[in-house]
Amino acid sequence: MPGNIKEASFDALVIGGGIAGGEAALNLANNGFSVLLVEKDLSIGGKMILLSKVFPTLDCSACITTPKVSEISRHPGIKIFTRSEVTHIVKRGEKLFEVDITKKPRYVAEEDCTGCQLCETACPVIVPDQYQYDLVGRKAAFIPFSIASPRVAAIDIENCTLCGACEKACPPQCIDFTQKEEEYIVRVKAIIIATGFNLFDPLLIPRFGFGIFKNVITSMQMERQLAPTRPFNTILRPGDGKVPCKIAYVLCTGSRDATVGNPICSQICCMYSIKQAQLLMGALPMADVTIYYINIRSFGKGFEEFYEQAKGMGVNFIKGKIGKITENEKGDLILRYEDINENRLKETEHDLVVLSVGSIANHDAAAWFSDGELKLDPFNFIYQPDSLASPAKTSLGGVFVAGTASGPMDIPDSILSAGAASAEAISYLIRQ
């Protein structure tokens, strides 16, 4: 459809609508620059909007994210493209980038949808809800999650049976199955990459039994169970819906492990596991929580105190990485590990196992540029040529990096990094 290509120009393009991208976009827009924020998902807010609480303050994550998300989406200087992907970026000259963007159809007229959810009620198709990390189901016509932004329905066309029930149910009649992909060519002066990270896929470690044993879940699934917008309103193990009473955390699942190609530390798992353990102590006062670790890395401000607090609350910490997990007939899990402090091989039973999955690079960005223009580091994060003096600079002038696209980091560091990236971008934009 070459004739349908739309053109637009902005001062800056921010790729990724998570907390880092959102913060960078806000900073740029508040300084008077026009910003296009491109998000590939249906909602902005990234991973943070789905989290329960943040460490080490135990502030509600959604309560911090949602005001920020509202501010971003209402800002006159920010244009948001959700469900859109950058496909190609060419640097035409100093302060001139040409970016190809594909805006995928939602099959719902965004501006008309009121978020009434009647389409959801009408839709007969039920599939696993990716925003609840498959713990529960959702419809094929759905609002991604209750605090999504935009809070607008979408049709999951891959699972949709085209029965038309939603169309009939929709009061403003905004469901439109004729929507097509839209191609954009956008001219911008500067780019901030804030594409974030991916969670490690625990299926790559079959001996932990994820995907085979139902009561082995990921830390993100536990995060959802602890969040204000949680699926069950309590903590349940997926196998049989029992409230767990002996929960184990397996740290370094897919981090610091050369056998899965990720030898580096993910920097967040120790602390989010400690956080979840504390929240579990509150949610299930009778439960035992044990964290199996190699080393607890509590390096940030207030982190060590937070760790001590967890110990004080009665969370068990055992030094020793889990080697194998097996299941018994009750659906409980037997963890085999060496207790390093006792120098002894042990097997311990737990009724729920949480795999503290690490963060893996999202290296989509490199493919948008011509060969090798945007360099990646050995672990596929975006390479920072001057990581000490100008950490936001990439190997290509005018392209900056914010947040976990440059390496594993926690939320405060991501926001700091976004601040640095937007400051660098602004000084690049105003430089003569």
Add this chain to the structure above:
Amino acid sequence: MAIIDPKFGKKLKKYGAYEFDACYNCGSCTAVCSLSTEEDSFPREMVRFSVLGMKDDIKSSLKPWLCYYCGECTTYCPQTANPGELMMSLRRWLITIYDWTGLSGLLYKYWLVSLFAFLLAAAGVLVFGYYNDYNLESLMHYGHLFEMMAIAGVFAFILLPNIIRMWYFVILKPGLKISLITYIKDFKELLIHMFTQKRTLGCDDSVRRWFEHFILVISYLTLLFVTVFLNWFSTQYLFVNILGYVVSAVIVIVTIDFIIDRIRKKKEISKFSQPSDWLFVIWLSLMGFTAMAVRVLIDTGLLEKNVWLYLIHLIILVQWALIIVPFGKWTHFLYRSFAMYFAKLKAG
């Protein structure tokens, strides 16, 4: 108090170990090990001892012998510190520690010494042949005599004292009190493990490996018995003759399979080969092969004209009996069985 030898790690690398100092003490190796138990947890402890240079603790430990190199620890080590090969290197090092003569150490560490020893053994056989005018009958007579003397001599002067040293390091020196009755009662453990090698079965999916080792050991011992005590090369009995053929064929087939594995390097256990590993499998294979060839020539009446073949067999035999058996990898067979016996004694 533990005594630490900072140079120990470097020394150990001469025995094949490498990168074990990358270990960050997560215990994955111990936790995935099929043979590790609550009472005897390894290999992480041994890796730690090696990194720190705690030689005495390794010397008094049976754990290196309780490891049968399934290789899971190395497959799953997140730091690729290769604990499996470290355990193998500790076994090589322990062989040199148990050996009172100190010759094992020289042979393991310096391949030139090994080469010299092998050449010396070959030269000895050739000189001996020369003084007997390469007369087949007297060569075979003395060859047979040598076999008996070598078995008795190596056992009495090398292997027995070395086993006593092993016992001293692991039982006596740490001050363990074990009653005579326990020694007698648990003695069957030694025989069971010596002849069945059943612990190999503890490794996951290793039935084939166990079976190969089992028939190899049985065939080797039978060949020894048939040639030395039933005098295979001079026997008239058809049964003994055929038995000799069968067992030497088994030795050749199994060892060739081992050699192929070591060349292919597909399994964890055959990925890393030190000279001592190559010498062991190749010489065992040659032993079986040359013994069979000699008997073929005897049966076809061609040996008279091919005395050289018997000389080659004798050279291999002498190198095997005087170098590999007392000082090389052959001792695994002995120390492993005794380790299981001693472990049982320690457990009480």
